[in-house]
Amino acid sequence: MRFVKAARWHARGDVRVEEVPDPVPAPDELILRVEWCGICGTDLEEYREGPITIPVDRPHPRRGSRAPVTLGHEVVGRVAVAAADGSGPPIGALVVPDVVIGCGECWWCLRHQEGLCVELAVRGQTEDGGLATFMAARARTCLVVPEGVTAAEAALVEPASVAVRALAKAGSVAGASVAVVGGGTIGQLVARVAAAVGAAHVIVVDPVAERLALARRHGAAALRPDEVDGVYRTVDVAVEASGAASALPLAVRLTRRGGITVALGIAPEPVALDRIDLVLGEKHLVGSAAHLWDDDSSVALDLIASGRVQVADLVSHRVPLDNVLDAIELLDNRDPTVLKVLVDCA
Template structure:
């Protein structure tokens, strides 16, 4: 099969490889589409960041070179030998958060916090390939009415769903999403789908602001207009701020924006550290929570349902569809350019 494999910084090769034989509890998936995530791009430009290079990962036994890609949708072509999971022909979104199954976190169904967590595309072979091996029991079925070209957004949508689940008082909340990339757009829509009273999205790109307003009831503004927009809300102000950009200074800015007693959900992952203003945190009794690794049954399954019933209007978020063979020559250069009209690039692996 063809697979896009990371060999080193600025060294990704689409090459012919032989997939390993699936274990008894694994399925073999024919990949239809695989989205490119910011983590894929960062491994290309600045890696190794997460990819093991010095010794094999303790769970997967894999190290570079390995196949990238964790935003996957495809069709089962070989079922699990132990009888678990979907049958041959089932369209699935393979979950990509695998824990050891034995540690304190895994026993609490918090596999994303497992000290040995293994994500295909990062610590194991992923889905930027014609075939992918996945855990059978954590594959989520794609309903008949959901196009595969939209279902490829299930993994980033699961990130949004999990971020919203971190807010127990979301119903009736006044909210703001910082950052209008794919995750920010999906988070803003998931916030409204969960029952928030309103949601603003702030982004410097006019294209992304127009996209947000065209696809939901989100109101959008530029960073320069944000203070005035928040002031117009009146007391008490913003209940929740979702920081989805990871940009320098935005976490501190979120504390300036959220009301006393409010909540900041950190979703964006920047490259460095950001200060947290202790007076705003302590004296204002504001709260800060991180959100990252999704669960297949609580987050991925819900993301698929929201995409299927249209509560997440995500079809147009895939702005580019590029064949696997052109990943290095077309897709990666496109992502590397500061083009505001690129949201999600989906790679055609069929």
């Protein structure tokens, strides 16, 4: 039996790089040799506060998986073993795998809303993901990366998909004003995607000067939270991409009467909203979480491949797989210069 290296979540505060058996694919799955895998806030929260979605006390109801589990859902790699059923890309193709897996049978899956499946599985959370030298993925939902896009850039397709889906929740933003509360990696991507799809005006709100400067370099207006008084109730769409307790109430206040607020950030504590403003202003508040490989990820990949959305400057750190705990600590330290941390799994 061959063994591969993987970063495995065992318990809160316990992530180990260890040798595990080679993944065994189903007939419709391929095996990727992973090149890069991004670390994000979800991985950090599982390390710091988990288990949140990782199955521990009982296995996943359909997939049967349980901790320890290999983390990592922002993945890009090359096909090492093609799918036995002939589906998907050939050996050697550079691909971004889909990580969202529905049961395929429920009300939501039958309407192509797999992210809402009550038995949802996510690679890197409920079952083995891409912080490993090799991983399995459903072949037909792998997106082939076009020539001209580097593997490191392709590792940003998954977070860019989050931005694409969040804006899609508001319908078309062409000609609209968009405010993004939170200037981290996701917030920067929301701002760039909004501009790329035709938003007339984009504002990024963040307390960190470095992140405001980055937003300005890509054409957005940039304000600290204490500078937004004149913007209250003026924007068509506000996207909360921070997770801070104050961020969602601020996003709702920025939204005009009849406008749309999209909540992306996840915070453990409840937040208080101005119900009078929300109700009398007939504002729409909607959450956005999972993304779909064809509706969201393919759009994100096209935006990156065409150059309409630049992502290379969002990669602030690269670390080898053996040092994955350093990558997690980079995010945990809340250094404002840390944006996307990529793990070299090759």
